[in-house]
Amino acid sequence: MPIARPAASVTLDGFELRVLHIPLVSPFTTSFGTETVREVIVVRALTPDGDGWGEIVTQAAPLYSSEYTQSAWDVALRFLAPAILDARTLAPEQVAGVLEPFVGHRMAKAGLELAVLDAALRAEGRAFGEYLGAVRDAVPSGVSVGIQADPAALVDRVGGYLDEGYVRIKIKIKPGRDVADTAAVRDAFGAIPLRVDANSAYTLADAELLAELDRFDLLLIEQPLQEDDLVDHAALARRLRTPVCLDESIVSAKAATDAIALGAAAVVNVKAGRVGGYLEAVRVHDVCRDAGIPVWCGGMLETGIGRAANAALAALPGFTLPGDVSASSRFYARDIVTEPAVLEDGHVRVPTGPGLGIEIDQVALDDFTVERTLLRR
Incomplete structure (x- = not known):
């Protein structure tokens, strides 16, 4: 597209x-x-x-x-x-x-x-969303939850975000803070849409441990291995029931094509900054959509500038999973735009004003x- x-x-x-x-x-x-x-x-x-x-x-x-x-x-x-x-x-x-x-x-x-x-x-x-090819005027909003002091603190934090109306929860994991943390959230909140993000913290030697996460019926496990380990990601994917999502590994549309061909990615996280811009992000979206691979829009703790651009990107037709386009207040008490993104019924609106649709x-x-x-x- x-x-x-x-x-x-x-x-x-x-x-x-x-x-x-x-x-x-x-x-x-x-x-x-x-x-x-x-x-x-x-x-x-x-x-x-x-x-x-x-x-x-x-x-x-x-x-x-x-x-x-x-x-x-x-x-x-x-x-x-x-x-x-x-x-x-x-x-x-x-x-x-x-x-x-x-x-x-x-x-x-x-x-x-x-x-x-x-x-x-x-x-x-002309609005940025119209330019990219957005097909929705609002996008479902998920939240990314960092590693907390202990599983109980994590449950408290997740509960707060669910009360705010976020439609999907992602928790960060690392060795020693994985199975127990995931179990605590699943036990506390039942069948909520839940995913985990490893940020490359594991190796293929951890496959047996990561397979323990299968019992939690996760939407996906994000970037379990190092960014250049496409072959190992493909090997890991064959050992897990949980879909493997790639983040840091996807640096271009070519990288997405290669990962899909190897069977290394059942889902792709698209971050415009990581791939070199929003136009390349659209190309990644197109590659994945043509291959039947769902994509979602990741976040980098953006200010209102990047958050508006991400909302427009996430409104493209291939973005079928809730992304990290959260309300500004998730991270900032004070943003640098006059009208920061807000959560409305679990969604963030796609700006419709000229350009990014924001004012500084x-x-x-x-x-x-x-x-x-x-x-x-």
């Missing part, structure tokens, strides 16, 4: 990049560590017809990904943004080609591309900014 009607070209005058430190409402713990403050890069594309906004979803340290804030900041300012500005006038669909000579750095590329897209679509008065809260943006650079052509 390629983009039906490309966006118009924009003339770029410059980019503004900011590093933000936004406090989380509660610590978020995975096998990679614990975050209490979200460090993120916000991108503003400057054009004669108005600005566009993007978000680079790296973290402070290279624990989830080889990309991290300072590496993204450096490569964006030294190489990626100047290359786009050298083109001067271009359509958003051309950004990936301009940046292709630079190896890797998909999250940085995705944030810059999104800012250009937002600027172009705002100038046209300039005061909040300034309050959270710890570093700022303006790069002009």
